[in-house]
Structure formats: C-alpha cells, structure tokens
Amino acid sequence: MSVLVPGYVLDGLPREPGGDLIAWDSGQADPAGLEQVRFFVPPYTATAEDLGLLARLPALEVVQTLTAGVDNVLGTLPEGVTLCNAAGVHDASTAELAVGLALASLRHLDDFARAMPEGRWAYDRYEALADKRVLIVGFGSIGRAIARRLAGFECEVVAVARTARDVDGVHVHPVESMPDLLPSADVVILIVPLTPDTRGMVDADLLARLPDGALLVNVARGPVVVTDALLAECASGRLRAALDVTDPEPLPAHHPLWRTPGVLISPHVGGNTSAFLPRARRLVADQLRRWRAGDGLANVVVEPTARTPGPT
Numbered sequence: 001m002s003v004l005v006p007g008y009v010l011d012g013l014p015r016e017p018g019g020d021l022i023a024w025d026s027g028q029a030d031p032a033g034l035e036q037v038r039f040f041v042p043p044y045t046a047t048a049e050d051l052g053l054l055a056r057l058p059a060l061e062v063v064q065t066l067t068a069g070v071d072n073v074l075g076t077l078p079e080g081v082t083l084c085n086a087a088g089v090h091d092a093s094t095a096e097l098a099v100g101l102a103l104a105s106l107r108h109l110d111d112f113a114r115a116m117p118e119g120r121w122a123y124d125r126y127e128a129l130a131d132k133r134v135l136i137v138g139f140g141s142i143g144r145a146i147a148r149r150l151a152g153f154e155c156e157v158v159a160v161a162r163t164a165r166d167v168d169g170v171h172v173h174p175v176e177s178m179p180d181l182l183p184s185a186d187v188v189i190l191i192v193p194l195t196p197d198t199r200g201m202v203d204a205d206l207l208a209r210l211p212d213g214a215l216l217v218n219v220a221r222g223p224v225v226v227t228d229a230l231l232a233e234c235a236s237g238r239l240r241a242a243l244d245v246t247d248p249e250p251l252p253a254h255h256p257l258w259r260t261p262g263v264l265i266s267p268h269v270g271g272n273t274s275a276f277l278p279r280a281r282r283l284v285a286d287q288l289r290r291w292r293a294g295d296g297l298a299n300v301v302v303e304p305t306a307r308t309p310g311p312t
Contacts, residue, residue: 002036003288004057006043009066012281013288026050035059039291041066041284042073044272051076062297064287066280068094068142068271069221070301071194083302084287087141089279090271095145097270098189098219099153101242103129105215106187110264127213130154135185137161138192138220139172146189158185182209187217194221204229207239215240219270222247227257234260244270 005013007023015021024031026043030053037057043050044066054060054076064084065073077083104110106127115122132155136143139161147157147170158181159172166172173181182188188210192198202216202225210216210233218225222245233239240262248255249268257263283299290297 002033003039003041004031004034004037005041005284006066008277009041009281009284012277013285024053030056038062039064039288044276044280046072048072048076054078054081062287062291064284069193071221074302077302080304081302082297082300082304084297084299085301086280086283087299089276089283091142091145092279093273093275094142094191094219094270095149096273097244097266098146098191098217099149101217101219101244101264101266102134102187102189102215105217105240105242105262105264106132129187132156132186133158133184134187134189135160135178135181136189136191137175137178138190139167139170140191140193142219143189143191144168144170146191155187179206179209182206183211185210185214187215189217190220190224192220192224194223199223200226202226202230204232207233210239212238213240215242217242219244221245222249231257231260234262237262240264242266244268 002020002022004022004024006025010021010023013021022031022033026045026047034056035058038059038061040057040060041064051073060078060081062082062084063073063077066086068086068090070083070085073083106129108126112122130153134150134155134157136146136157136159139159143159144167147168150157157170159170160175160178160181161172162175164172164174190202200223204226207229216239227247230241234241242264244266245268246257251257251265257265287297
C-alpha cells in the first residue's frame with residue numbers, strides 16, 4: 001500500500017519500514033506506482049488539474065486534505081472514498097487573521113499605510129474593537145478559536161451555527177436567528193464552510209439588516225457573500241468589509257472592490273503561515289498511524305456510506 005503526500009509534508013513525517021511514502025507536489029507529472037496508492041494528501045493549494053489525479057488512483061481509500069474547507073474536492077471525490085479535512089490545522093492562523101482584519105479595518109491601519117507614501121498625518125478618532133458586539137457566523141473549531149482570541153478585547157461575542165448549543169461559555173444561536181441578530185451586530189465574522197446552504201447566504205437582504213457603520217469580515221469562502229450586494233453597501237459608505245476571500249478569486253485587478261473605500265483585502269492567506277506546516281505534519285502523521293492500525297480516522301467529512309454534513 002502506498003501513501004501519496006506533498007514533499008513539504010513528507011519531509012516532516014516519520015518513515016515507516018517498507019518506505020510506502022511517495023512525494024508528489026502540485027503541477028508535477030504522475031509519479032510511478034499510482035495503482036498502489038490508497039491514501040492521498042493533496043497539496044495545500046491543489047488546483048483542479050491536481051485533483052484530477054483522484055480519477056487515476058484505482059485503489060484509493062482515503063483523501064486527507066490540508067485545508068479545513070473541502071468544497072473543491074467534493075465534486076471530484078470517487079465513490080467509496082473517505083474524505084477527511086484539516087480541522088484544527090488552521091485554527092490559530094485563521095483566527096489571528098480574523099481578529100487582525102477586524103482591528104486593521106476598525107482602526108484604519110490600511111488608510112494609514114496608504115497615507116505613508118504621501119507623508120500625510122491622518123490623525124482622527126477611530127473605532128475600537130472594545131465595546132463592540134461581534135457576531136461569529138460558524139462556530140466550529142476556527143469560530144471557537146476566534147472567540148477565544150476576542151476574549152481579551154472587551155467586546156461582546158455572539159455566535160450562530162447550524163444548531164443551538166453552549167460552547168466554551170458562549171451561547172450559540174441557531175442559524176435561523178441570524179436575521180434577528182444582525183441589526184445589533186457591530187462586527188460580523190464569517191467562518192462557515194461553503195455548502196449549498198451557505199453559498200450566497202449573505203445577500204442584499206441580510207446586509208441591509210446590519211446597522212450603519214458595521215464591519216463584515218470574511219475568512220470563510222468568497223461565494224458565501226453575494227459580491228455585488230456587498231460592493232453596493234460598501235461603495236455607499238454604509239458598511240465596511242475586511243476580506244481574506246473573495247468571489248471571484250483571485251480578485252481580478254480591475255475589480256471595483258480593490259478601490260472601494262472601506263474595503264480591506266488580503267489574498268486568502270488565513271491559514272498559510274509559519275504555523276501551518278508543523279500542524280499539518282502532526283495531523284497527517286496521526287491520521288496515517290490511525291489508518292495503518294485500522295483505527296477510526298479523525299475529521300471525517302465524507303464516509304463511503306454517509307452523506308456530507310451541513311455547516312458547523
């Protein structure tokens with residue numbers, strides 16, 4: 001049995017007797033021995049062409065992604081193959097960026113950076129995160145990590161997810177409550193997976209429910225938000241947005257979002273930090289240990305006989 005793993009992950013894995021690990025990275029030609037591959041770890045930035053390799057792995061049993069979201073894999077996953085995501089790997093990095101984007105936008109750090117080449121002293125009184133009501137939409141492991149990081153900022157955290165529950169001292173409201181919660185939210189942080197239920201979820205109607213001056217932070221997936229609706233609200237000056245993900249993505253150079261006042265954009269770097277590789281290697285090593293021992297895998301999103309779950 002063989003395991004196909006990106007070289008940058010393989011370099012940090014313990015080697016088993018028999019040497020069943022094969023290195024394969026994005027864009028490379030098919031390696032030898034594909035017919036023996038039973039466990040596949042696609043590259044972190046896997047393209048559609050990379051994922052086409054799935055159709056050429058006749059013995060495949062498990063796909064372990066290096067991403068928390070698996071929307072790009074679902075359409076190419078062969079029948080009978082288990083799919084696991086990288087829940088936990090990106091919690092720290094994405095949570096950091098979510099809070100960082102909120103702070104940067106509220107405190108106008110992007111405007112200060114634009115003022116520097118002009119030597120312009122952009123002094124004014126700006127918004128603080130303190131005393132704000134922050135609505136986290138999606139309360140899986142990354143949503144909870146965001147809430148923990150917000151704990152020291154003297155803001156009120158409210159959460160929404162698929163099901164109501166109490167987690168880590170936070171009451172989580174059911175997603176059906178979101179329209180009623182938005183009018184009192186100063187900051188909304190999106191961290192839901194992209195599913196048929198969440199695609200286009202944040203539309204013109206939901207955005208209109210936000211109060212004037214509210215900030216939308218998207219560290220989920222671009223298509224969760226209807227881009228034209230968000231652009232209209234931000235172009236009017238009524239709302240602000242801080243986006244690590246966009247629709248389309250990458251955002252074309254001519255797109256008006258780049259030049260809309262009140263919009264801060266980072267190039268989908270939420271999980272891609274120095275914290276990524278150590279956590280990715282630990283996850284893959286643990287999953288391989290479980291798989292070889294015949295134990296249950298962690299982070300299972302799709303089982304051969306199970307249906308794909310909805311947003312968490």
